[in-house]
Amino acid sequence: MITNLVNILFFCQDGHWFPPVVIDEQPDVPVWNPVLFKLPSQELLLFYKVGQEVQKWSECMKRSYEKGVTWTEREQLPPSILGPSKNKFSYSMINIDRLHQMLVYSGRSVDKVCTSESNDGGHNWDNVKPTELLNPNSGIDRVKLRDGRVLLAYNTISRGVLKVALSTNDGDSWDEVLTPEENLEMELSYPVVIEDSDGLIHITYTYDRTQIKKITFAACHTSTELIRDSCPYHPVKLKVNWQPMFLIPMYKHL
Known part of the structure; x- marks a missing residue:
């Protein structure tokens, strides 16, 4: 989907989205692939591309010091800096300790998460x-929960099956724990996952490349449970929110 606008949507506590706010626009020129990133200082950075062709994209950035309410003027990134290409990288890093790290990504040649x-x-x-x-060479995302477990959102036999897996040993082994959605006639892909300050897990993903779907659920403290009636952490909760696909650039940290 092509647009000459970069929009931001704000999510409020009662589960509704506010109307989109135009952050930047360029008449007759596509504005592509917005990526939000939150710094430890709480400053928000919005990266995006401007241009008709990939080879001629102009890499731009804006800043917000007020949680996205207001934004600075457009800044041009240096010619040697491409900035994020879309959402996040296609792989995910697990920081085990200061020096020990694990890279998780979709394997093109083996059709598995590697x-x-x-x-x-x-x-x-x-x-x-x-x-x-299993993974059909499609996007994945992970988050290391505050209790130390690693949660992975990924496609399995096709992009029409979205799965969630948990690891209790920093990615050495995984347990498939949830199928948020399955529809082999649609595409349910490019998941983005975060854990918020209340311990709730949020996953957004492409809904047939026309909309974005968002689910919210709780993780039990037991090793591989998600959304269970016996969960003492939060009640069973599944929220679904819909918006046009290109309007929601999801940022990694809440």
Whole structure:
């Protein structure tokens, strides 16, 4: 979907979206792939592309010091800086400790989620290892929960099946725990997952490339439970919100 606008949607506490606010626009020129990032200082950075063709894209950025209410003027990134391409990278990093990290990404040649580990802060990496999780070379995302478990959102046999898996050992093994949605005639892909300050897990994903769907659920403290009646952490809760696909650039940290 092509648009010459970059829009921001605000989500309020009662589960509704406010109307979109135009952050930037360029007449007759597409504005592409908005990516939001939150700094530890609470400053928001909005990266996006402007231009008709990928080879001629102009990389731009705006800043907000008021949680997205107001934004600075457009800044041009240096010619050698591309900025984020879309959402986030197609792989996800698990920080096990200061130097030990694990890279999780979709494997093009083996149709599985793959991992690689580094023990020197990312300077060198082990050989790629496929996991037991099937993946049709589609986008994945992960978050390390505050209790130490790792949650992964991914497609399995096709982009019409969205799955959630949990790991209790920093990605060495995984348990499939949830199928948020399955429809082999549609595309349910490019998941983005975060854990908010209340411990709720939010996943957004493409709904047939025309809309974005959002689900919210609780993670029990037991090793592999999600959305269970016996969960003492939060009551069973499943929220679904719909908006046109290109309007919601999801940022990683709440």
